[in-house]
Amino acid sequence: MELSELDDTAQSIARALCVLTDAHTDAAPLSGAQIDALRAVLALPLPQESEMVKRGRRRWEMVRGGRLTPGLEHVALGMAEHLGELPDDAGEYVFALAGHTPGYVAERIYAALARAGFDTSRRWGNMAAQLRDWASGARDDRAALLSDLVSLDDACPDSVGGDFWSLTALGNLLAATMYSDSSVNEIDRAFAHDSAEERRAWLDAMADAYGIDKAAVAAQARHLQKITMPDARLDEWLVAGTPPLVKPSPVPGVGQILTDAQQTALLACLEADSSWMAWSAANVLINLEGGRVPWDGQELFGRDMTHWPRDRAALFHAIALVSSGDRRPSLLARAASSESADHRVAARMLISAVPRLDPNGSIVEALRRDADLSVRPKDAQQATPAPTHWSCNYCRTVQALDTEDCAGCDDGVRPRS
Numbered sequence: 001m002e003l004s005e006l007d008d009t010a011q012s013i014a015r016a017l018c019v020l021t022d023a024h025t026d027a028a029p030l031s032g033a034q035i036d037a038l039r040a041v042l043a044l045p046l047p048q049e050s051e052m053v054k055r056g057r058r059r060w061e062m063v064r065g066g067r068l069t070p071g072l073e074h075v076a077l078g079m080a081e082h083l084g085e086l087p088d089d090a091g092e093y094v095f096a097l098a099g100h101t102p103g104y105v106a107e108r109i110y111a112a113l114a115r116a117g118f119d120t121s122r123r124w125g126n127m128a129a130q131l132r133d134w135a136s137g138a139r140d141d142r143a144a145l146l147s148d149l150v151s152l153d154d155a156c157p158d159s160v161g162g163d164f165w166s167l168t169a170l171g172n173l174l175a176a177t178m179y180s181d182s183s184v185n186e187i188d189r190a191f192a193h194d195s196a197e198e199r200r201a202w203l204d205a206m207a208d209a210y211g212i213d214k215a216a217v218a219a220q221a222r223h224l225q226k227i228t229m230p231d232a233r234l235d236e237w238l239v240a241g242t243p244p245l246v247k248p249s250p251v252p253g254v255g256q257i258l259t260d261a262q263q264t265a266l267l268a269c270l271e272a273d274s275s276w277m278a279w280s281a282a283n284v285l286i287n288l289e290g291g292r293v294p295w296d297g298q299e300l301f302g303r304d305m306t307h308w309p310r311d312r313a314a315l316f317h318a319i320a321l322v323s324s325g326d327r328r329p330s331l332l333a334r335a336a337s338s339e340s341a342d343h344r345v346a347a348r349m350l351i352s353a354v355p356r357l358d359p360n361g362s363i364v365e366a367l368r369r370d371a372d373l374s375v376r377p378k379d380a381q382q383a384t385p386a387p388t389h390w391s392c393n394y395c396r397t398v399q400a401l402d403t404e405d406c407a408g409c410d411d412g413v414r415p416r417s
Contacts, residue, residue, distance in 0.1 A: 012040040013071040020078030030085045038086060041075050042093050047100050057405050057413045073101040073109075080112035091118040099123070137188060139230065142237060144191045148199050149173070149221035152207060152214040164223050167240040169216035173203065176210040176248045178283075180241055182276040190274035202269050202277055205262035209284040211251040250284050255291030258284075264294055270316045271308075282315055286353050289322040297324025301331055301343075310342055310374070310393040317346035322354065329357075336363045341391050344375045352377075373401065373415050381417045390414050 019034040030038070047066035054060055076097045083091055091113060098109040110120040149170065174180070179187070190199060207214045220240070227233040251257060258266075269281035300320035305313035317335065324331050336347040348367045351358045358364055368380035373390035381387070391398050397408030406412030 009044060009069055010071075012037075012044060013069060013075055016041045016075045017071060017078070020075065020082070023082065024078070030082055035085065038075075038079060038082075038090075041072070041079070042087065042090055044069070044072070046093075046096055049099075057411070068097075068100045072097065073105050076101070077105065077109050077112060080109050080116060080118075083113065083116035083118060091116070095120065095123075134184075138184065141188055141191050142233075144196075145199075146221045146225050148196060148203055150218050150225065151200050152204060152221075153218035164220060167220045167224075167236065169213050170220040170224075171240045171242065171244060172210065172248050173207055173212050173217050174241055175243050176206050176212065177203075177276065177280040179276075180243050182279075186274050186276040190272070190277055193273035194277060198265075198268065198272060199277070201262075201265035202272075202281060205258060205266050206280065206284065208257055208262060209250045209254050209266075209287075210248050211257075212248075250287045254284060255288045255293070260294040263288065267295060267319070270312075270319060275312065278312060278315060282319055285319045286322055286350075289328070289354065292325075293323045295323070297321065298327050298331060301335070305342065306396060310345060310396075313342045314345040314349050317343055318350040318353075321346060321350050332357060332363070336366060341372050341375050341396070344370060344372075348375065348377060372398075373417070378415075381415065 015037045019030070019037045023030055023034065047068055076094045079086060079090060080094050083094070094109060095113060095118065098106045098113075101109065110123065114120050204214070206212075207217060224233055224236055224240075227236060255263075263285075266281040266285055269277045270285075272278050272281075297320045301317055301324065303316070303320075305316050308316070321328060321331050321335060332347055332350065335343040338344055344367060347363060351364055364377075368376060368383055369385060370376050371388045373381060373387040374393060375391075376383070376387060387401065389398050389401060390403075392406040392408055392412030394412045395406060395409040397406055397412070399406060399412075399414065401414075404414050
């Protein structure tokens with residue numbers, strides 16, 4: 001093919017490739033004419049960047065940018081080798097162009113730029129900054145949690161508990177709180193929005209509920225506090241945070257072990273900002289069914305919780321139901337047939353945890369046929385009769401089944417089916 005048969009862009013790239021090949025073969029500096037040929041390439045527009053476009057509240061689509069003109073990546077690699085002879089803006093152009101090339105080519109271009117003294121570290125800039133922020137926040141949260149754990153037994157001498165090689169007591173308490181299963185965001189919320197007093201009352205009650213030696217926990221937490229090297233402390237923390245082979249369970253008769261104040265502290269966790277605290281507390285409170293509690297379950301069941309997301313509202317109502325004593329059967333039936341979707345979800349949630357509360361399965365069967373898709377268990381969303389609508393888990397607005405995003409708020413989406 002003759003050069004004249006190419007379009008202007010292809011001609012510029014072809015000339016640049018010839019210039020760079022000659023310069024490499026001759027091992028000589030670029031001439032003025034050769035630099036002018038490369039200037040023509042530096043004037044070419046770069047392809048449009050690819051971007052993620054939001055098509056819905058949980059749907060994103062990658063929209064690809066323009067394609068890189070063939071041969072341009074080889075020009076970029078060659079120009080990076082001659083960066084000191086080119087105009088001042090050449091480094092920026094080559095750096096930007098590298099982002100449009102395949103990974104293995106990009107790395108060769110970045111390496112050549114670095115050899116020429118061009119700073120390529122910012123290609124990781126945003127990611128590195130985000131990782132630093134995340135790591136710093138995680139360290140702060142761990143430090144605060146260690147202080148909370150030490151407070152479980154302030155008078156404990158350092159030698160009590162021991163077991164510093166496996167940190168068993170500390171690890172068991174972390175497992176009881178579902179630490180390793182909880183999201184980083186929810187753990188962070190416990191330290192950003194919930195008070196130290198609330199967290200420490202929660203940890204105190206959780207330790208007693210699971211029969212964990214609080215003095216040993218405090219001693220092991222104090223041991224970690226004394227480790228000054230961040231990496232060494234993190235290694236020890238990872239040991240403690242590894243879930244045990246046998247998942248811990250609340251001790252039998254937990255309702256007789258916990259004091260009224262401890263039970264009340266766990267109940268308050270249902271309204272903690274952090275779902276980490278709320279759900280782990282509920283795992284204990286669900287075991288109080290049949291025992292005496294220092295609150296009126298029926299009164300709690302009637303509380304308006306619509307300012308909470310539905311899963312948290314239903315969790316609160318489920319604990320109210322299970323702790324309502326002799327009135328539990330009637331309240332459960334009332335919840336299952338309630339006009340409130342929150343109450344119906346609470347009934348579903350409770351029976352899922354304590355199946356014997358629905359001995360003949362009639363409540364579960366009714367909920368599996370619920371007209372509201374948001375109430376049905378996941379495995380019944382396609383069951384007949386088909387649901388007629390769904391309701392938002394945030395603002396509770398009722399939506400048509402073919403509506404994906406809630407019209408009443410900025411967060412709600414149709415349940416996945």
